[in-house]
Amino acid sequence: MSQRFEITSVTHEVGRIAFDWDDAGGTYHVYKDGEHIYEGTSPDFQDTDILADTFYKYTIERHVNDEVKDVIVMQTSTFSVEKNKSNPLQSLVMTTIIARTQIALSWERLSNTETYTIYRNGEQLAQVDSNRYIDRDFNIDEPITYAVYCERPIAQSEETFNNARSFIAKALGVFLPEENERPANIEGFTIMKSIDKPTALLASIRDYHKPEPVNHWSFRYKTFLEDDILENPNVLSPNRYFKGDNRKFDPESDNYRTFVDIEITANNPDQPITFTKKVGESVAYGLDKEIRDSETATDEGIFLKQSNYNRNESRFILEHAVGNPLTTAPDINYEVMAVLRRNGTFDLTGFHDQSPNHEIYLKKGETHRWIPVHQSRSEGLAYMSGVTAYQYWRFSNIN
DSSP: OOSOOOEEEEETTTTTEEEOOOOSSEEEEEETEEEEEESSOOOOEOOOOOOOOOOOEEEEEEETEEEEEEEEEEEEEEOOSSOSSSSSGGOOOOEEEETHHHHHHEEOOOOTTTOOEEEEETTTEEESSSSEEOOSSSOOTTTEEEEEEEEEEEEGGSSSTTHHHHHHHHHHHHOOOOOOOOOEEEEEEEEEEEEEOHHHHTTTTTTTOOOOOOEEEEEEEEESSSSSEEOOOTSSSSOOEEEEEOOOTTOOOOOEEEEEEEEEEEOOOOOEEEEEEEEEEEEEETTSSSSEEEEESSSSSSSEEEEEEEEEEEEEEEEEEOOOOOOOOOOOOEEEEEEETTTEEEEEEEOOOSEEEEEEEEEEOOOOOOOOEEEEEEOGGGGSSSSSEEEEEEEEEEO
8 A cells, every 4th residue: 555645647638637535445526616525535536527618626635434544635627629819828737736846837738838937935946847746745734825926038928929928029129128137038937826724625525624604805906017117118208208217026015007806706796896087197297307197097998808797706808908098009909808706716818018017916805904816027118119028817716
């Protein structure tokens, strides 16, 4: 019999998830999202009762003499043949396995990516060439957030016309400041997974304290310029400088280029989703740094493309395209797809320009604490050219 109790393999096919685990002896019980679906002595299981693009949480208990000896928790998503080309992380298969001896992460490899950098609670752990990572040195009594980061050139993206876009981005990069960390033609991908305290997750189903239903979600997305005054990259423009927001990342700051709040309230079925959008004033300065002009852009480019609400979950797609009303310049572009469930789990994916700063926060229940979902610093105003690479992100959790 195996001395460890860990999942040894997971297979994803269209309409099927199969997995097996170390045969440590005893009787095994498998639960899916808390519902009992298997009992037996064989250390394997396959599930065909699944939906596309959905996360499922499996709990495997090992019983000996009617006593729970070991528990494994696995959260995994279903395989999808049709990928979202505009947001490739949205349909990516992700698996997180939690046992007392390991936390294992695996992800469907993005095409044309080779190296992945792994972070735990913001600190770099490793760089790997495979699409999996096992952590055996973690604090079992503390919540953990992992991040997986990789890059690729635009030319290797799935989107149409990206070869031409890549050529222009490379040409633009010649004129950008040398201190820019990321080349203009390089796409960045960040996958984040927030895990509740492992000791709580690894309790038996009988002892597991199911989270209270979340009846209220708050989602906030702001773009801002970190500096007080920024130089216009267009040296021929009479608007030589623009006023910035002069701040760092802060969910409560009133200084921003654009602001979006989405409130979801399960207790108000007549109006479950409230959508608020604002645009900050644009101010231009001349060469002498005296004010030349000021104007506020329209908010018509910020809208909920789609929103669905039911008893168990809410979904929305947020699109954003807002320009500078004082000069001819591309819009600030981003998109978010969100799934927020009453059981307290969420799955957020999105992409955005590399400028200006982007910050995204989430709040669940009646708490006053904002959860940082994604924070990205600007690479400079020139990165709003419309041909530079997007940055892609995904953030989900297990509770």
